[in-house]
Amino acid sequence: MDDPYKLHATAMPLEQRRAALTALAGKIRSGGTELGWQVTWNVDYGDFTWLIGGHINNIGDPFDDNEFSSETKAVERAVLDYFAELWGIPPPHDPQDRNSYWGFLLTMGASEGNIYGLWNARDYFLGKDLLLPEHSSGDGVEPREPVLLYSVESHYSVGKTAHVLLLETPADVGARRYPGQCPIEGEWPQGVPATGGGSGPGTIDVHALRALVEFFAARHHPVIVVLNAGTTFKGACDDIAAVNEILAECYSATTGPSWQTRPGNGGRPDRRSWYWIHVDGALGAAYLPFFAMAPERADLESGIPVPAFDFAVPGVCSMVVSAHKWIGSPWPGGVYLTRNRYRMRPPPFPEYVGSADTMLAGSRNGQTAVVMWDFLARNSYETQTTEAVTALRLARYTEAKLTALQHNSDHVPDLWVGRSPWSLSIRFRRPAQDIVDEFGLSGMRVQVQGADRAYVHLYIMRDTPRDRIDALIRRLAEPGAF
Structure with a gap:
């Protein structure tokens, strides 16, 4: 069959072009029936047709206005203020306060924020110039190269980012510097094992992590630790507070709580941490705060505490969330936040842009700011708490229905x-x-006790209807469903 979208040197006939676009529009509209993806499908964007009626470009730093007028930076700053408060760094942004927040809205989704956060962490530990250094006197411990630690359940963008940034994992550093000395069972791992393996909950194994951190801390390697507030397949939330305690204990015992470096900031020593926690909250960071606000939260997960995941945990240095997942957006987007104390000095000011080049990209999508702002303007904390609790209850309902199905059918x-x-x-x-x-x-295929299991998953989102779940359960109960 001929490709209806194939382009040629000559213009496509009008009717053929319309037919191709009509078919494509039908395909896009059918997406709301899909349960397996972390996407809120049924969102009305009817008020936003003007967003594609002209060019919108939030070029440069969100907190620097420039001469390009077709931008939405004021709205972007409002969204950043909202998430800074939600995640434990009270706004507004103060460029001279080392503890104040800074961030920007992402164009590529949380993966872009993962790249940026790990890039920032790498340069931080390589001694490159800080934007707001904390100068120190006296000699400190001279660090070796940083080691990237992330769970085997982490999003694939983390491993890809390590490759792009030449960040070394335990497998890299261990093979080169410490062959045969891995402190956990087996060979030096690329990723940190998950609790319980393939059949476990998907959280990072804190015991394996501690052993690795103790090993590298004793040898003066800083660590960059990527933790998850909702893993991609299992939706697992790592115990970020416990990991922060492990990091503080391991480095206090071997190096002291901080170190000074000479290469950065004109040769003057400055004070930096030994570890950097980056939280990939692509999905979970949008709804987890509202579980903590629910008055009935003690009954939601049989007494299991709502996980701490944000800047209230002292070691958290950077965080991301996606816009197109829980909140809903017609295109990928998201939020990246950090503190001023961790920011690196940006490249020379590009005069013709009129704004500092502080991000991964130059031109940035200005439409996402409007879509996110509108959602947050329309939905109070109370409304979002209700939606989050409703989704969690539907997830528990689905789990119970599936469990009953396997027990009650021959x-x-x-x-x-x-x-x-x-x-x-x-x-x-x-x-x-x-x-x-x-x-x-x-x-996804998962190894469980040496056997290869073929799993699927479904996600309960803000717009997932219960009758869709019931229809799935009925189909699974039919003969030949497996």
């Missing part, structure tokens, strides 16, 4: 049903392909 096999605490993701045995296609489930 022809349904063990479904391997799993849901991690505070997660909106439910995982189970992969059904027949027609069911996967009908309900838009997302699949």
